[in-house]
Every structure is written in C-alpha cells, then in structure tokens.
Amino acid sequence: MAKQKYYVVWEGRKPGVYATWAECKRQTDQFTGAKYKSYESKTAAEEAFRAGWKGNWGKTGSEKGGAAGGSQVSHSSKSTGAQTAAETVDYNSISVDVGTRGNPGPVEYKGVDTRTGEVIFSCGPISKGTNNLGEFLAIVHALALLQKEGSGKTVYSDSVNAMKWVREKKVSTTLPRDHTTEEIWGLIDRAVNWLQTHTYDNKVLKWQTRQWGEIKADYGRK
Numbered sequence: 001m002a003k004q005k006y007y008v009v010w011e012g013r014k015p016g017v018y019a020t021w022a023e024c025k026r027q028t029d030q031f032t033g034a035k036y037k038s039y040e041s042k043t044a045a046e047e048a049f050r051a052g053w054k055g056n057w058g059k060t061g062s063e064k065g066g067a068a069g070g071s072q073v074s075h076s077s078k079s080t081g082a083q084t085a086a087e088t089v090d091y092n093s094i095s096v097d098v099g100t101r102g103n104p105g106p107v108e109y110k111g112v113d114t115r116t117g118e119v120i121f122s123c124g125p126i127s128k129g130t131n132n133l134g135e136f137l138a139i140v141h142a143l144a145l146l147q148k149e150g151s152g153k154t155v156y157s158d159s160v161n162a163m164k165w166v167r168e169k170k171v172s173t174t175l176p177r178d179h180t181t182e183e184i185w186g187l188i189d190r191a192v193n194w195l196q197t198h199t200y201d202n203k204v205l206k207w208q209t210r211q212w213g214e215i216k217a218d219y220g221r222k
Helices: 021-028 042-051 131-149 160-168 182-197
Strands: 006-011 016-018 035-039 093-100 105-113 119-129 154-157 204-206
Touching: 006 021, 006 042, 016 021, 016 042, 021 035, 035 042, 093 119, 093 131, 105 131, 119 131, 119 182, 131 154, 131 160, 131 182, 160 204
Parallel strands: 093 154, 154 204
Antiparallel strands: 006 016, 006 035, 093 105, 105 119
C-alpha cells in the first residue's frame, strides 16, 4: 500500500499543505513560478511550509524528521514556459518564429514541425510591425490551426512577451495605429478576438535556446 504523502505549496494559487497530489496540482498547474514539494509526514510538511521555500524547495532526499526532508514533486505547468533545466524537447509540437527587417519594419512569421522542420504555415511579409507582434500572431495562428485539427500538440515560442500577451488575451505595444500599420493591426485585432472567444488545452512553452539551440522556425537573421 502506498504511503501517505503531504504536499507543500509555497508559491501557487492558494499556498498551504495538501493531502493529495490532485489538490496540489490544482494550486500549481499553469501557475508561473510555482514552488511545491512532497513530504512523508504532515508534521514535516507543516514545518516546511512555515519555514518557507528557501532552503527547502529544490532539495531532495529521504525525510529525517525536519523540514528539509521529502522529495521534490516534478510536474510541467501548461502555458507558463517555466521548464526545468532537465526538460527535453517535446517533438510532438509546432515551433514558431518571426522574421523582421527592422523593428518596426516588414514582418513575416511561420510555424514548423519541431521534429522535421517542415513548414506548416507562413504569413507575410506584412508591411510594418514588430518582432513581438509577429510572434504573438504566430502563436495564435498555431493554436487556431491545432484547434481546427483537434490536435493537442504543444506550441513553442522564444518570445516571453508574446507568450504573456497570449495568456492575457491582449497586446501591449507602442506601435501606433496609422495607415502604415493598418495591415498588422487588423491581424492583431482578429487574433485577440480569437483568444477571447475560444479556449484551448495546448501547452504554449518557452523554447530554451541556451539548452537546445535556435528554435526550429528560426529565420537566421540575427
């Protein structure tokens, strides 16, 4: 019979000590910067919660009657981009990237099969836009396509700002709305409307460039 475990959530929707993994997951799944850990006794878990995550979270080892015991819970959160260093690429995915000529300037974007590099979709060049706006459009394009296909594939992007805009369902940019940016703003408005009227379960994750090299959709214009 499996031994009872208790779960400490230091950083999550509602920090506390939980008696089941399901309760812990509800507080941490899709929560950016979540910090949580399992312990083999309620007493140790409560002590660790009171002591705080510093000196506890990230440590592993068998419990020895103190707050530093227990085992680290490992779980990837959806849509946060908060992967660990040991995480490997999910090749059942679409990788997106943008190509620009100046920022602002002409913009194009594409989505490729992460495993093969095959181009799945592309758009542009759009007459005038920014890098982050192009990344935002690429992510939403991928999500809309995957939903249409009924696919649960992951989407990778190397733009933290664009991923944040997708989560918030709005963009924050200094690019003015005028006759020179009419094209990209029309696309942005459509993308924001799609996010506000649709739901999706696909993970949107940060491509870890330092570990994995350039994202597979990279235009090679750096």
